[in-house]
Amino acid sequence: MADKVTWWEKTRDSLIPKAWRIDVDAYASRKNVLDLTLTSDDDAVDIARKIRSRVFSVEEVTVAFCKRAAIAQQLTNCLTEILFDEAISRAQTLDQERKANPGMSLPPLFGLPVSLKDTYHIIGVDASIGLAYYCNQPSTVNSPLTDILLSLGVILYCKTNVPQTMMTADSHNNIFCRTLNPINRDLTAGGSTGGEGALIAMRGSVVGFGTDAGGSARIPAACNGIYGFKPSANLMPFSGQRIPFLDGWETAIGVSIAAGVLATSSRACAFALETIMKANPANNDPSCLRMPWTKDLESTLTTAEKKPLRIAFISDEGLSTPTPPIRRALRESTEKLKNAGVEIIDTNLPLVPEMVAIIVGMFTLDGGQHMLNILASKPEPLVPSVVNMGSPPPGPSTTMEKYFELNKRRQVVMETYSALWRELDVDAIAMPLAPYTAMPPDSWSSFTYTVLFNLLDYPSMAIPVGAVSGADQVDGISNARYGEEDSKLYQKYTGPNEYADAPIAVQVIGRRQDDQAFLAVVDVIDSILRVE
Incomplete structure (x- = not known):
């Protein structure tokens, strides 16, 4: 089913104007197709400002992004x-309203094109999330985040692909099939927000919104060489999305589920969170915290730049050894930080096996039965990445006593990490985002580097720091430090030919609900790491 062009794919692709269609076969032999959407380096902040100052009209920007999204779709799915039609119509309306009222007060994201993960509801549009069970059910209400973004003036022009079950790092399903990585189309684009990752890498968007329950925004960002931000939970609206779990799951589970931002710059991620928090999201989503954004971002960044930073450095999470390109990029990154005057404190993460056990328990509270019922309802076959991850077998639901025990164990972990922050007295933690770069399809299996910080509810950012090069040769399996399973992971890296150009990312982590200060620190770190 997934190997054929589906009815849904044909219907979607028919909406691409003929003038924007390309000869896809002409590029079939090319792995890297990024140069086909060359554009300026303007990020979301620049574009919003240029629309506001009338450098660009809303229609000009919208048409440009729709065209680039169309090209990205044809090359990466x-x-x-x-x-597109609805977006251009809205853009024309916004331009006309501004022309008729030249002194009108503009919302902060006036005219900015924004892409959304398929989980978010837009009235009149499916939120199928790659499952036949949810197809042909147009949304009758917007998600709270959708309403907030529209009130802030954005243009919504597309939704992006996800994995079947939403629980793998390959955005592949039976409805819209597989999303490819535009930097190396032999590798995965990541998941579960993989469509956003590929679209933004190709500049078919410069800022998009997804989710992150275990790395779902950060992993695609790392795979596609862009920025991915998981805020602390309940700062941005998460509720009112379509997720393939029992209603109430996101508030009951002890692993924090957050709306996430993917963008072409770290400051665009900060800009997105600042703008949404200033819009009082708790008025739309009662699960959001009434936490004010206390300072102007620019002044916060200036303050952070004047302070010498202390960064805790984690070489690995204690279960899997980073492969040669990851280790090389980490060495280079730490040297850059040291040369810029940043103090690096080497340390380790405590209680990782215990944290993994808690996470597994939290994600299987219902024994996986709800997901299995959805998959059996049509029925539809499991895609390879779901099979390889081990689709949740039928099992008993967790008892209330065991659920309480899981929460108690999580509290002990959080207390241990609070003590670690006090002991280290650092501004942030830096570490790999995974033991490897983007992988061949259906082979990503390591989530511990990211999901640990969902359990702790810490803000986390994926920062691109380079790519696989000819220097990243395969080395001996003896370098794998943590046993048989680690050795299997380590051997997945087969050298710079298969992994040509694969992006490499560093993950930076901050304290829970200290996102504003964290984003200022990230901006400083990013400015150092961007220097060639």
């Missing part, structure tokens, strides 16, 4: 829903 990153979209689920195409809303």
Whole structure:
């Protein structure tokens, strides 16, 4: 089913104007297709400002992004829903309103094109999330985040692809099939927000919104060489999305589930969170915290730049050994930070096996039965990445006593990490985002580097720091430090030919609900790491 062009794919692709279609076969032999959407380096902040100052009209920007999204779709299969006509119509309306009222007060994201993960509801559009069970059910209400973004002036022009079950790092399903990595189309684009990752890498978008329950925003960012931000939970609206779990799951589970941002710069991620928090999201989503954004971002960044930073450095999470390109990029990154005057404190993460056990318990509270019922309802076959991850077998639901025990164990972990922060007295933690770069399809299996910080509810950012090069040769299996399973992971890296150009990312982590200060620190770190 997934190997054929589906009815949903044909219907979606028919919405691409003929003038924007390309000869896809002409590029079939090319792994890297990024140069086909060359554009300026403007990020979301720049574009919003240029629209506001009338450098660009809203229609000009919208048409440009719709065209680039159309090209990205044809080369990577990153979209689920195409809303180009509606977007251009809205853009024209915004331009006309501004022309008729030249002194009108503009919302902060006036005219900015924004892409959304398929999980978010837009009235009149499916949120199928790659499952036949949810197809042909147009949304009747917007998600709270959708309403907030529209009130802030954005243009919504597309939705992006996800994995079947939402629980793998390959954005592949039976409805819209597989999203490819535009930097190396032999590798995965990541998941579960993989469509966003590929689209933004190709500049078919410069800022998009996804989710992150275990790395779902950060992993695609790392795979596609862009920025991915998981805020602390309940700062941005998460509720009112379509997720393939029992209603109430996201508030009951002890692993923090957050709306996430993917963008072409770290400051665009900060800009997105600042703008949404200033819009009082708790008025739309009662699960959001009434936490004010206390300072102007620019002044916060200036303050952070004047302070010498202390960064805790984690070489690995204690279960899996980073492969040669990851280790090389980490060495280079730490040297850059040291040369810029940043103090690096080497340390280790405590209680990782205990944290993994808690996470597994939390993600299987219902024994996986709800997901299995959805998959059996049509029925539809499991895609390879789901099979390889081990689709949740039927099992008993967790008893209330065991659920309480899981929460008690999580509290002990959080107390241990609070003590670690006090002991280290650092501004942030830096470490790998995974033991490897983007992998061949259906082979990603390591989530511990990211999901640990969902359990702790810490803000986390994926920062691109380079790519696989000819220097990243395969080395001996004796370098794998943690046993048989680690050795299997370590051997997945087969050298710079298969992994040509694969992006490499560093993950930076901050304290829970200290996102504003964290983003200022990230900006400083990013400015150092960007220097060639």
